Amino acid sequence: MVKIFLAPRRYVQGAGVLNDIGKYLAPLGKRILVAWGPVVSEQFNDTVTKSFEENGLVLIPFKFSGECDRGQIGLGVDKAKAEKAEVVVGLGGGKAIDLAKAVAMEVDAKLVTVPTIASNDAPTSAATVYYTAEGNFDGWGIWPRNPDLVLVDTEVIVKAPVRWLISGIGDGLATWFEAEAAYKGRRIALAGGVATQAALTLARLCYDTLMDFGIDAVRDCAGHVVTPAVDRVIEANTLLSGLGFESAGVATAHAVGNGLTEFEECKPFSHGEKVAFGVATQLCLDEDIDPDERLAVFDFMVDVGLPVTLADLGLGDISEEALRSFAEVLCGPDQITHNHVFTVTPFDMYSAMVAADNLGRSCKALVE
Numbered sequence: 001m002v003k004i005f006l007a008p009r010r011y012v013q014g015a016g017v018l019n020d021i022g023k024y025l026a027p028l029g030k031r032i033l034v035a036w037g038p039v040v041s042e043q044f045n046d047t048v049t050k051s052f053e054e055n056g057l058v059l060i061p062f063k064f065s066g067e068c069d070r071g072q073i074g075l076g077v078d079k080a081k082a083e084k085a086e087v088v089v090g091l092g093g094g095k096a097i098d099l100a101k102a103v104a105m106e107v108d109a110k111l112v113t114v115p116t117i118a119s120n121d122a123p124t125s126a127a128t129v130y131y132t133a134e135g136n137f138d139g140w141g142i143w144p145r146n147p148d149l150v151l152v153d154t155e156v157i158v159k160a161p162v163r164w165l166i167s168g169i170g171d172g173l174a175t176w177f178e179a180e181a182a183y184k185g186r187r188i189a190l191a192g193g194v195a196t197q198a199a200l201t202l203a204r205l206c207y208d209t210l211m212d213f214g215i216d217a218v219r220d221c222a223g224h225v226v227t228p229a230v231d232r233v234i235e236a237n238t239l240l241s242g243l244g245f246e247s248a249g250v251a252t253a254h255a256v257g258n259g260l261t262e263f264e265e266c267k268p269f270s271h272g273e274k275v276a277f278g279v280a281t282q283l284c285l286d287e288d289i290d291p292d293e294r295l296a297v298f299d300f301m302v303d304v305g306l307p308v309t310l311a312d313l314g315l316g317d318i319s320e321e322a323l324r325s326f327a328e329v330l331c332g333p334d335q336i337t338h339n340h341v342f343t344v345t346p347f348d349m350y351s352a353m354v355a356a357d358n359l360g361r362s363c364k365a366l367v368e
């Protein structure tokens with residue numbers, strides 16, 4: 001049994017670190033392609049330009065559409081080649097970061113991720129999630145290298161809408177339950193091996209941090225202040241969740257979260273929000289889950305404002321037939337639902353989604 005643990009080469013987190021981005025990038029190279037979406041490029045152009053000038057770096061801006069599809073990746077590769085970029089930076093949300101990974105690997109440049117929101121665990125990993133130009137899930141790939149640097153400015157993150165931190169909590173909540181599920185069967189994680197004790201411990205720490213500090217962090221982030229709770233939750237959403245999912249494994253929570261991208265009604269919802277319902281489903285699928293713990297997680301998700309019902313994701317009117325065929329897809333041949341130690345049938349999956357929806361509704365009714 002081979003165990004593999006992957007990690008970025010350096011992780012920097014703090015308030016105001018983006019103002020010094022040039023200082024952190026300078027040791028990696030001089031000609032730097034920055035991939036960012038239309039909104040983020042406007043927002044941070046002055047900060048980045050100033051710091052690049054101070055450090056004698058050449059900024060090669062690449063404004064992509066906002067979608068991480070293969071066409072946009074191709075455009076980024078062409079630009080990086082034409083401009084002889086030595087470093088590729090993904091600055092923004094998960095899609096900017098995933099796109100930067102693909103571009104950096106294709107042109108063999110150094111890779112830096114600079115998340116401006118803590119909504120997902122993409123920044124530390126070597127994985128790219130592909131979408132179609134229309135925003136549907138289009139598979140994922142793992143690159144041979146993790147980022148050379150992950151730069152997380154907590155002050156930038158608390159200025160973004162709190163919904164993104166909440167989404168990251170949804171994504172991060174999945175990490176421990178999926179890691180534990182995959183490890184029970186000694187399944188091969190995305191990293192290419194079985195989970196190390198390190199990955200499992202980090203996944204557990206992610207879960208404990210979110211449960212202990214999540215509610216405070218959401219309140220503080222909504223007030224746009226960096227507090228110790230915010231600081232810990234940003235680390236959990238970004239570093240702990242990233243290391244955990246990649247090196248310990250994924251299962252039903254992400255199968256459901258990714259699968260939900262197929263529904264038009266779910267388009268307005270983030271990755272983490274969809275994965276949250278996946279967590280709810282997995283907790284109702286796995287009979288080893290302690291019922292008190294399941295309830296505590298549901299209550300927590302309701303408290304922080306994560307989706308726990310189908311209606312929360314715009315699927316309140318989904319027919320039994322449609323939900324059963326979705327369950328069928330989730331149990332298809334290459335699905336990560338097979339990472340559980342038990343066999344997951346479409347019958348079980350359908351039942352778990354309905355059970356999650358029912359439990360979610362009763363938890364919400366109690367607080368209303």
Ligand SMILES: [Zn+2]
Pocket residue numbers: 120121171254271275
């Ligand atoms: Zn995720």
